[in-house]
Amino acid sequence: MSSSDIQLKKQAAVAALKAECEEKWTQITQLYEDIQTHKKPHDELVRDDPLLKIYQAKEKRLKAEVEVLKNKETEALPKDPVVLHTLLKDELTTSITQLEHTLAMVAGQKAEMLKQIERDEARLEEQREIKAALEVKVEEIMAQETPGNERSYLKELEHKRKRAIEKNRELMLEMRDFIAKFFPPPTYNQMKEWRRSHQQPGLGRRSNESYTSSDSLNGDSVVSLQDMVEQLMNKLLDSPHDPYLTTDQSYWPPYLELLLRTGIALKHPEDGHRIKLVPFHL
Numbered sequence: 001m002s003s004s005d006i007q008l009k010k011q012a013a014v015a016a017l018k019a020e021c022e023e024k025w026t027q028i029t030q031l032y033e034d035i036q037t038h039k040k041p042h043d044e045l046v047r048d049d050p051l052l053k054i055y056q057a058k059e060k061r062l063k064a065e066v067e068v069l070k071n072k073e074t075e076a077l078p079k080d081p082v083v084l085h086t087l088l089k090d091e092l093t094t095s096i097t098q099l100e101h102t103l104a105m106v107a108g109q110k111a112e113m114l115k116q117i118e119r120d121e122a123r124l125e126e127q128r129e130i131k132a133a134l135e136v137k138v139e140e141i142m143a144q145e146t147p148g149n150e151r152s153y154l155k156e157l158e159h160k161r162k163r164a165i166e167k168n169r170e171l172m173l174e175m176r177d178f179i180a181k182f183f184p185p186p187t188y189n190q191m192k193e194w195r196r197s198h199q200q201p202g203l204g205r206r207s208n209e210s211y212t213s214s215d216s217l218n219g220d221s222v223v224s225l226q227d228m229v230e231q232l233m234n235k236l237l238d239s240p241h242d243p244y245l246t247t248d249q250s251y252w253p254p255y256l257e258l259l260l261r262t263g264i265a266l267k268h269p270e271d272g273h274r275i276k277l278v279p280f281h282l
Contacts, residue, residue, distance in 0.1 A: 009080050009083050021066065021069055024062055024065065024066060025066060027062065028059060028062045028063065028066070031055055031058060031059050031062075032059065034055065035052065035055050035056070035059070175226070175229070176226055179224070179225050179226040179229070180226065183224075183225040183226075183255065183258075184224075185222050185224050185252070186222060186252055186254070191222075194253075194254065221250050222250060222251075222252045223250050223251050223252065225252075225255045225258075225259075228251065228255060228256070228259065229259075229264075229277075231245055232245055232259075232265060232275070232276065232277035233277060235276070235277070236276065236277045236279060243276040243277065243279075244268050244271075244274040244275065244276045245274065245275055245276065246273060246274050247273050247274070247275060248273070256275065259275070260275070263278060264277065264278060265277055265278065266278055
C-alpha cells in the first residue's frame with residue numbers, strides 16, 4: 001500500500017470521528033430541548049424529578065466528552081488492518097530500539113559496578129589481613145609487656161635511633177665528599193665557556209642572561225650541588241605541602257639540568273624556575 005493510500009485512510013478516519021462528534025452534539029441539543037420542555041415551574045419539583053436528574057447527568061457527561069475531544073489532538077486509528085499493522089509495527093520497532101539502548105547502558109553500568117565491587121572486596125580482604133596481623137602483633141606486645149621487657153624495649157628503640165642518626169651522618173658525609181670530588185662549584189673559566197656556548201651568533205645573549213652574566217654569576221656566589229640537594233631535602237621534609245624550591249641566578253644551570261635529567265628533581269608544571277625533590281621515601 002502506498003503512502004497516498006495511507007493518507008487517504010487517515011483522512012477518512014478523521015472525517016468519521018468528526019461525524020461522531022457532530023452526532024454527540026446533536027444528542028446533547030436534543031436532551032437540552034427535552035429538559036426545557038419537561039421543566040417544572042417550581043425548583044423543588046425539578047429537584048425531585050428523577051428523570052430530569054438522569055438527563056442532567058447525561059448532559060454533563062456528554063459535555064465533558066465533547067470538551068475532551070475538542071482539546072485532544074485527533075489521533076484516529078485507521079480501520080484498515082494492513083495500515084493498522086504497519087503503524088503498530090513502527091511503534092513497536094521504535095520502542096524496541098529505545099529499550100535496547102537502555103539495556104546496553106544498564107548492562108555497562110552493571111559491569112562497571114561489578115568491577116568496582118570486586119576491587120572493593122579485594123581491598124577489604126587486604127584490610128582484614130592487615131588488621132589480623134596487627135592484632136597478632138598487639139597481642140604479642142601485650143604478652144611481653146612487663147616492667148623489665150618495657151625497659152629493654154625502650155633501650156632497643158633508643159639504640160636503633162642512635163644507629164639511624166649515625167648512619168644518616170655517615171651517608172651525608174659520603175654524599176658531601178662524593179659531590180665535592182665529582183661535582184665541585186664551577187670555575188670562572190667554566191662559567192665563561194658555558195655562557196659562550198649558550199649564546200646565538202649575531203644575537204648576543206639569550207633571554208636567560210641573568211644566569212649567564214659573569215658579573216652576577218661567579219664562583220663565590222654559585223650555590224653548590226651539595227647545597228642544592230640539602231635545600232631540596234629540607235624543603236621536602238619541612239613543608240611537604242609545598243616542596244618546591246625557587247631557583248635564581250645563583251643556581252648553576254648545568255647542575256640544575258643534571259638533577260632534572262637524572263630524575264632526582266622535578267620542575268613545577270607552571271613555573272620553570274621552581275623545582276622539587278622526587279619523594280623517594282614514599
